[in-house]
Amino acid sequence: AQRVTQPEKLLSVFKGAPVELKCNYSYSGSPELFWYVQYSRQRLQLLLRHISRESIKGFTADLNKGETSFHLKKPFAQEEDSAMYYCALTPSGTYKYIFGTGTRLKVLA
Amino acid sequence: KAGVTQTPRYLIKTRGQQVTLSCSPISGHRSVSWYQQTPGQGLQFLFEYFSETQRNKGNFPGRFSGRQFSNSRSEMNVSTLELGDSALYLCASSLVQGEKLFFGSGTQLSVL
Numbered sequence: 006a007q008r009v010t011q012p013e014k015l016l017s018v019f020k021g022a023p024v025e026l027k028c029n030y031s032y033s034g035s036p037e038l039f040w041y042v043q044y045s046r047q048r049l050q051l052l053l054r055h056i057s058r059e060s061i062k063g064f065t066a067d068l069n070k071g072e073t074s075f076h077l078k079k080p081f082a083q084e085e086d087s088a089m090y091y092c093a094l095t096p097s098g099t100y101k102y103i104f105g106t107g108t109r110l111k112v113l114a
Numbered sequence: 115k116a117g118v119t120q121t122p123r124y125l126i127k128t129r130g131q132q133v134t135l136s137c138s139p140i141s142g143h144r145s146v147s148w149y150q151q152t153p154g155q156g157l158q159f160l161f162e163y164f165s166e167t168q169r170n171k172g173n174f175p176g177r178f179s180g181r182q183f184s185n186s187r188s189e190m191n192v193s194t195l196e197l198g199d200s201a202l203y204l205c206a207s208s209l210v211q212g213e214k215l216f217f218g219s220g221t222q223l224s225v226l
Contacts, residue, residue, distance in 0.1 A: 011156075037212050048117075049157075049204065049217040091157060100169035100211045102147065106156035 007032045009094050011105035018082050019113050026077040026108050028066075028092030036094050038075040040066055041104075043089040052077075052090070062086070082112045116140065120205050120218035128226050132193040135221045139186050139207030143216070146188040148180060151202040151220070160203075163188055164211070192223075200225045 008031040018024055030036060040052040053061045055068045055075060066077045075092060092105040119138040127133050139146050148160040159172040163182035180190040186207075192199055202222050206215035 039214070041215075048219055049206075049215075051214040054214065093157075095212055097212070100145075100162045100164070101159050101172065102149075102215065103159060104149070104157035106154070 007094065007096055007103055009092050009103050009105040011090075011092055011108045013108045014106070015109045015111065017111045017113060020084055021081050024077075024079045024082045024086070024110065024112075026090050026092075026110065028075045028077065028105060030073050030075065030092075030094050032073070032094060032096055034097055036068075036075075037097065038066075038068060039093045039095075039102075040064070040075075040077050041091045041093055043091070045088070049091070082110075084112045084114060086110060087112045118205060118207050118216050118218035120203075120221050122221060123219065124222045124224075126224045126226060127195050129195055129197060131195050132191065133195060133223060134189055134191045135203055135205075135223075137188045137190075137205030137207075137218060139188070139205075140216055143207035143209055144186050145208045145211055146182055146186060147206050147208075147215070148188070148190050149204045149206065150174075151204055157204065160190065162211070169211075195225045197225050199223065 010029045038055040042052040043049045064079045091107045094103045121136045145164045147162040149157040151157050161171045166182045177193045182188045202220045204220045205218045
C-alpha cells in the first residue's frame with residue numbers, strides 16, 4: 006500500500022540548532038515527493054518538491070530511494086520556522102496525493 | 115490572482131443531516147482535490163476532479179461525494195452526517211496533477 010510516515014508528532018529544537026524532520030514513504034514506483042508547511046493561521050502551502058532540488062527558506066530535502074526517505078533538513082533553525090510540516094507523495098498517474106500525519110516543529114528561543 | 119476560495123468557512127450540523135461545501139479554484143486550474151484534515155489523521159485524500167471527471171477517490175464511504183462544474187468550481191457533499199465527520203475540509207487546486215497544490219482556507223464542519 007502507498008503510505009507516507011512521519012514518525013514524530015512534535016519536534017522541539019532550540020534556535021540555531023539543526024533540524025531534521027523525517028519522512029519515509031512506501032511506493033514501488035518513481036515518486037513525486039513534496040513538503041508542505043502550515044504556519045499559524047495561514048493556509049497550507051508548498052515548501053519544496055524533490056524534483057526542483059532547490060532550497061527554500063534554508064530547507065533542503067534529499068530523496069533517498071534506497072531508504073525510501075525524503076527527510077527535511079535545515080542547518081540552523083529560526084523561530085519563524087515553527088509550524089506544522091507535512092510530507093506528501095503523489096504516485097505517478099494516480100491523480101491523488103498521500104499525506105503524512107504531520108510533524109509540529111517548535112523552535113525555542 | 116485570487117487564491118482558492120472555500121465557502122462556507124464554518125458549518126454546524128446535526129447527525130443525519132447532509133452538507134454541501136464549495137470550492138472555487140485558482141483561475142486556469144482544472145484539477146481540484148479535496149482532503150479531510152483532523153488532528154490525529156492529518157490530511158486524508160477524498161477525491162480529485164479534472165474537467166468535470168473524478169479521476170480518483172480515497173478510502174471514504176459512499177456518503178462522501180463530489181462533482182466539478184464546467185468552470186472548474188467543485189462541490190463536495192456529505193450525506194447522513196456522523197459525529198466522526200467533524201473535521202476541516204480542505205480543497206486544493208493545481209494546473210495539472212503532480213504539480214504544486216494551492217490550498218484554500220478550508221471549511222470547518224462540526225457535527226453535533
